[in-house]
Amino acid sequence: MQLQPQLKALAEKIGKLKDKIDTEESTKHAFVLPFINLLGYDTFNPTEVVPEFTADIGLKKGEKVDYAIFQNEQPIIIIECKNWKENLDVHNSQLFRYFHASKTRFALLTNGIKYRFYTDLEAANKMDEKPFLEFDIAKLKEHTIHEISKFHKSNFDVAKIVNNASALKYTKEIKKLIAEELQSPSYHFVKLFAGNVYSGRLTEKVMGEFADLVGKAFTQTISEKVNDRLNSALNKEAEQQQEETQEPEEVSKIETTxxxxxxxxxxxxxxxxxxxxxxxxxxxxxxxxxxxxxxxxxxxxxxxxxxxxxxxxxxxxxxxxxxxxxxxxxxxxxxxxxxxxxxxxxxxxx
The missing domain is CATH 3.30.920 (Metal Transport, Frataxin; Chain A)
Incomplete structure (x- = not known):
């Protein structure tokens, strides 16, 4: 199972086709079903990938979610699809209702390009408001592909995914806060550092000066860390090249095919x-x-x-x-x- 090349191929296909796709139904068939398929689920088997899955909600009967993936005759993931042009922010309330009715542990909201995976970390059988895994298929990073692979049919394990979901969710939120603080340090963030290095009274003027200093200090620290790692990598490469120059390379009889x-x-x-x-x-x-x-x-x-x-x-x-x-x-x-x-x-x- 090599997801990286498959996901890359799908992303390239989406990039070429999306301007020709106008409807939600076309989005499902061209973008979403291929994604489900590369996760190892048979989209042509109606007992494994169920289209228009009925999720009755209280007195409302016949409510349907676009797809449900089944394992051992139980729904394990419900999927709500939207047109690739639509913003997903306004659609999670609909999926929220389906989640409670279906008794599944995972829900996916997607427009074929952006994917949001939800579970019930905060209250049992009640979908969290925020996804624990979110990505754009055209901008995938290696660690994200590793998380996607956990939903592959050959790897799927509810307990392992749920246990990891909490760390994923809160790590994402923390990274978001860090990015916001780096761009525009908040009062409390600035005060945390100013209070430790400045012995005088933290007046409004002083806090204004420290806001600029804290921002610069963090930017410089990150740049220095990146430069240190680059220099370390370059030095190792130079040492390796020197060793290769000094020592004639032995011709190996082993050929890995x-x-x-x-x-x-x-x-x-x-x-x-x-x-x-x-x-x-x-x-x-x-x-x-x-x-x-x-x-x-x-x-x-x-x-x-x-x-x-x-x-x-x-x-x-x-x-x-x-x-x-x-x-x-x-x-x-x-x-x-x-x-x-x-x-x-x-x-x-x-």
Whole structure:
């Protein structure tokens, strides 16, 4: 599961098509359904992605939300769509009513370009007024893609997403406040710093002077931090180039193929249900392509044998012995999901 290239491709498609899309219905089909599809849900299966899902609200019967995604015959996400030209700020009250009626934990309000994910952090079964995850599909950052991936069918875990939603929501609010304070420091913000460095009386004139000083100090601090990191990176690069110049590079007999890397990405997609991505490390050898836990040779997760006529996936048991399974292509790795996850359990239980 590689969401980044898929999301990038969808964003490019939206950029080309949006000026030709005039209706809400067209927005759904051209922008929203492809997004649902890349999350792993079958938009052609009416038992998994239900269009015009009925969410009766009290005495109002037949109220419908645009889509509901089902898992184990229960709605897990309800989705309300708007025309891509519409401002989403005026539409969350409608979704608020649907959320209570559907008994789901997640709601998505989107116009196909901007996406807002909601849950019920503040009161059970009552949708929060503010989303915990919000993004523009044309301006995605790596950490946002990581959060989107948690809604993928292969990763979906209600408890994990809800637990993380609180941190996401409040981090976003704090970052917003910091940005506002940097642009125009408030009285209390200025007083916090002025009171610690100025011994005299904080008159209106003094506070006015400190407002300018605090703003400049923060801007300079951020610039210095950025410069320090850039200089550190440049120095490391210069040192590395110097080392490469001084020491002749040994020609490696190991050649990592694109097929091995693709196989590794498939294993990561499976194991990230139980492990964070940075703990899953590959190490190529002349005889096999190894995938390790925590980059530790004593903790092999599996081995790929792909460079001979026959291809094999090596499954590791609790004794760290390898059993090879013949595979016709790397796509067959998905068939060994249970075995791969079991290997993780062996190490977690040690």
């Amino acid at each position: 694109e097929e091995e890397l693709e196989g590794y990405r498939i294993v990561v997609a499976i194991l990230r249900r139980k492990l964070s991505v940075e703990r899953i490390v590959h190490r190529d050898t002349q005889s096999y392509f190894g995938i390790l836990l925590d980059d530790n040779n004593r903790k092999p997760l599996c081995r790929l044998h792909l460079n001979s006529g026959n291809k094999y996936l090596g499954i590791i048991d609790e004794n760290k012995d390898e059993t090879r399974h013949a595979i016709a292509s790397i796509d067959e790795i998905y068939q060994f999901e249970e075995d791969l996850l079991k290997t993780v359990d062996f190490y977690e239980n040690e």
